[in-house]
Amino acid sequence: MSEVAKYTSEQIQQHSTREDIWIVVHGKVYDVAAFLDEHPGGEEVILEHAGIDATEAFEDIGHSEDAHDLLKLKQSR
Numbered sequence: 001m002s003e004v005a006k007y008t009s010e011q012i013q014q015h016s017t018r019e020d021i022w023i024v025v026h027g028k029v030y031d032v033a034a035f036l037d038e039h040p041g042g043e044e045v046i047l048e049h050a051g052i053d054a055t056e057a058f059e060d061i062g063h064s065e066d067a068h069d070l071l072k073l074k075q076s077r
């Protein structure tokens with residue numbers, strides 16, 4: 001069973017405010033509330049993907065290997 005199957009998309013969508021924000025990247029759910037301020041690409045793009053699957057956006061902007069490593073280090077839910 002993939003990680004994301006632990007949650008329904010409805011449950012993930014509940015977490016879509018700046019104080020309580022989850023995003024899905026590559027089948028994993030990340031709680032990114034604390035990361036909003038730290039994201040080098042700004043908070044706006046993260047907020048736009050609040051509570052949804054951001055995999056395509058994450059890959060489309062061409063994040064560096066460092067960014068991919070950072071994502072892997074992040075604890076998923």
Ligand code: HEM
Pocket residue numbers: 023025030032035039040041042045046049054057058061062063064065066067070071
């Ligand atoms: C938890 C997920 C994410 C992590 C860990 C992350 C990490 C990073 C890092 C480390 C950078 C600095 C540049 C680089 O190393 O590539 C960056 C830049 C950026 N990110 Fe993210 N990011 C995440 C999610 C997203 C999402 C969902 C978007 C939506 C489009 C996004 C859009 C951008 C943009 C536009 C930049 C600026 C690129 C530039 O200045 O060239 N990121 N991100």
